[in-house]
Amino acid sequence: MAGRLLALSARSIKARPVPLGAAGAHSNPALDATRAMIGNREIVGYGMNGQPHYYDRSDIPLPAIRWKEATADIKCLREKEKGDWRQLSMEEKKALYRASFKLTYSEFKAPTGEWKQIVGASLMLVSVALWFYMAVRVVTRVPLPDSFSEEKQQAQLRRILDLHVNPITGLSSQWDYEKDDWKK
């Protein structure tokens, strides 16, 4: 996508924006380049940046060019559009819309579900990293020192309590010295 943006911007730097649609200006190379890019589609406004590109965006609503090239049917409907819109049937309105625009608002704002691909791929990469970590931990495992055995830990805990270590808010504050048991 970034590559495409780069190519597009390079094209617009090369082709300087000139007022197009000027009658008999076919000796203009910029106009030729534009027509080669967009075909016979009508240029209808400024669009996003003055360039004759089509886009579907909700924050800059009206693109610079129509979506489809004008056929005879559409030209007819355009003439009818200049009159009372209540005379247009639903199909005619839809045809006019689809001639000027590719997608409706609800179509281009619809959720794509792309987030599932991204989250899935990220989680897979995270799990690969975790597998690497586990492999390293398994391969480099060393036995614990003797002092970690259950009896020795009990003896050390007994000594910690007898010494009243951390008696204010720490471990010994949870020991009931009268009952010789943990506080309930």
Next chain:
Amino acid sequence: MMTWKTLMSPDSASPLMEQLTFLHDHALMILLMITVLVGYLMASLFVNKFNYRYLLEGQTIEMIWTILPAVILIFIALPSLRLLYLLDEVNNPLVTVKTIGHQWYWSYEYTDFANIEFDSYMIPSNEMEDYHFRLLDVDNRIAVPYNSQIRMIVTAADVLHSWTIPTLGVKIDATPGRLNQISFLLNRTGIFFGQCSEICGANHSFMPIVMESISPECFISWIYNMSEI
């Protein structure tokens, strides 16, 4: 010493360490509030529907979020500076203990009354009893009377070491060729542990410090016994 259930600092055994703990709790509370605020703002960015493409400036809010952090910093700075000067207060110690750091043990001297000197080596893992704390227990502990101001003079014989006991809030570098002095008071009895805090070679992790805080009567009899050795 750190035990199970100790998340942050151990309980203090000295008034200055109490004050350090209070400052820590105060600053941490402020940090927590800021973190929750920023976390909420970031979370709301994901779910809110605000957008405005032509935003250029907002002078009032810029003023607020410049002045407010300065105010918060003042709330942190004032207690901090108070404690900083409190830690440097001059007092009249009762007992002076000298300690010299070596590679890789501490030696202590009590020269107030009698000429007492001894070395304090870590108990190796293969000579430990069941109840010994691995890498923390030593053969000879320093004894000091509680509720008395103690002066500690620290130096080193070879390379840099650092003498520390976290429950007292004391850490002081042992520099060869220099005498560093620190003063503290213990307000409860017990045994307090610390470990050398300046890299000093292969056994830097294996030269702990153990201080036993005892009643003045016991201290006097301890001095008497040690001076006869």
